[in-house]
Amino acid sequence: MFKFRYISVCILLVAAAVGWFVWHQQSAHGQFAFKLGLDLSGGSHLEYIADTSAIKPSQVDDSLAALQTVITRRVDAFGVGEPVIQTEHGGVTGTGDQRLVVELPGVTDVNQAIDTIGKTPSLEFKLVNKGMEASTTMPLTVGSSTITVINQGAFAETGLTGALLSSARVDFSNGSGAAYASQPVVAVTFNPQGTKLFSDITSQNIGRSMAIFLDGTPISIPVIRDAITNGSATISGNFTVESAKELANSLNLGALPVPITLASTQTVGATLGTEAVHAGVRAAVLGLILLSIFLVLWYRLPGLVAVVALSIYVAIMLAIFQLVPVVLTAAGIAGFILSIGLAVDANILIAERMKEEIASGKHGTAAIRDGFARAWTAIRDSNIAHMIAAVVLFALGTSIVKGFALVFGLGVLISFLSAITVSRTFLLALGVDSSKPFGRFLMGSGVGGGVKSS
């Protein structure tokens, strides 16, 4: 008896700590505050279909990865907090379209976003004005923070752009000095017109720096050491093998690695999202209150234990949402509320079984233990059925469906644990003597009845 009471107190303390953690993180906007999906926070969801028909099957994955990186860079430059950019396979077994999903929380004017995402990358070679090598960037104060921007006045156009390239490939520099051995670089070859222009620029500007701009940002500013007349240039600048490949790809195709078309758009205004959050919380609280009243009134003591186990379940689930983090959507909140109702199921099963054990003559701990043991098969079977549905939904669904399936599946698992361990421990700790009339009343259920003694 002591063991169970001790464990029960421990469980209550841990649960209280978890509850406080959840509350504190959310109200203080801590690092683990709830992450809200687009339909709750407002923002845009763009879905593109990527046309991979012109790419060899073995290179499709690489190209899609390159596409994702390019788009990510563009979205980052656009300045969105926590964007989500993913590639997805359409179709049931991944044999349908290749898709690109871009989620921009907080961005409700999609026009600019769509323009930024869809544009062609540009490669430009600009000369650094004499004497301004050290001032290619400058600080700019925006509001109360200072950021570094490019000092456009430090550069002179040359007319040499990526349009004049004929090919680009990844290479590994021999590098002078051990520190630079075998770094990935991008070797480009200009077409005849570009070769001439490049040769002119380099022969006339030996000793000056030339900046290589990609998408408007200088990525490398080498010094021109001598005239280059063969039309080949090497762009080096802290490339990893991946980023070098990606740049070479982009330059070769003269556009995005894979052409994309916008297939679906979804924008949700922020107020709509906030309303949904409030409504969801209202529904959850109302559901919990009504459920608790029902449980206590009908099942009395086991019902009270069920309510406590349920509260612990809710606290644990909320903490998991914060820590993983699980992005909450309206469907996810619905899944959570549903799982609250289902979490009660195991408790009810156990309460009914215990009633039967008591009615058949067992009392006290024996009734509780046997009740749990007998109820186990039914609890296990029903949870397996729930998990089958959750797993299939998760595997086959779109992102909205996945959100629901994840929350639902987690709910099934956690409620399984909480009902079996927490409820059992509490009931054993309380140690109601069901051979006495009051004990029978506490462990009974329904209107006006205790457990009938056999």
Added chain:
Amino acid sequence: MNIFSQNFKTLLILPLMLTIAAIAATVMWGLRPGIDVAGGSLLEMNYTAARPTMDQVQTAVAPLNFGEVRIQPTGNNGVLLRLKALSNDEKNSLETALQSIGSSTEVSFNSVGPTIGADILHKGMVAVVIVLLSLIAFIAFAFRSINEPVASWKYGVVAIITLAHDVLVPVGLFAALGHFKDVEIGSLFIVAMLTILGVSINNTIVIFDRVRENLRRSEARKQGNFAEVVGRSVAQTLARSINTSVAVIIVLASLWLVGPVATKDFSLALLTGMIVGTYSSICLASPLIVLWERYTNAGKEETVKKGGKK
């Protein structure tokens, strides 16, 4: 003998009526697909001052030649437009046209291209098939050890028939709602159906689980026939089935009544499925398994009688 074992045939009346009604509704009215299944776009605009009339909106939009545009008022000052899928530029022109008759802001915009919609529908159907097959396999496995008087695979089939009914009735309801109230179904409806499959099989499992236990415990054929065992099992599990369902119905009703607008139809679908799932395990699954046993064993008894009588 209890009230259940004596009235199995009568119990079947309600499921039968509901199934016929649901099939009739679906065949007559069909389901209204929302844009995330059929493709198309949905634009909601809120007018700052008074809301223009629907005719004004229609006239403002007509010159854009977007084909059929369904317009309805929403909320206090809003308009909801339903039309074909729009590119970004088309959406901008549409908004300009709407703003020309009154200052307004966009509340939400949703456009789904046709391939994406078809994909969702396709995936949904595959998901339903997979879940059904998995559940059949699961039940056949869980009940593999009881082969008398009813073979274990029959429990699986009866459970699936019950599930089909549990899904059919909400579908019929939404066909009716689609016809009378323009309610549309989307990917969330498919999610609701799949969830119902996974959850309402519970009640059926509970009864069959108890039947298994009673058969094992009391050598049922000596203590009354199969019908009596099933009837007893139903009576014993009644409290648990109803209370579990009440618990889920309480939370779903809360979600439907005060929850977010986006999940109202979703919660209604789930709610209907739960209610139906509760009674169907008593009024459909149990009678079916009893009647099946009666059929197969009546056949056996006949041959035994004929063979035995000399």
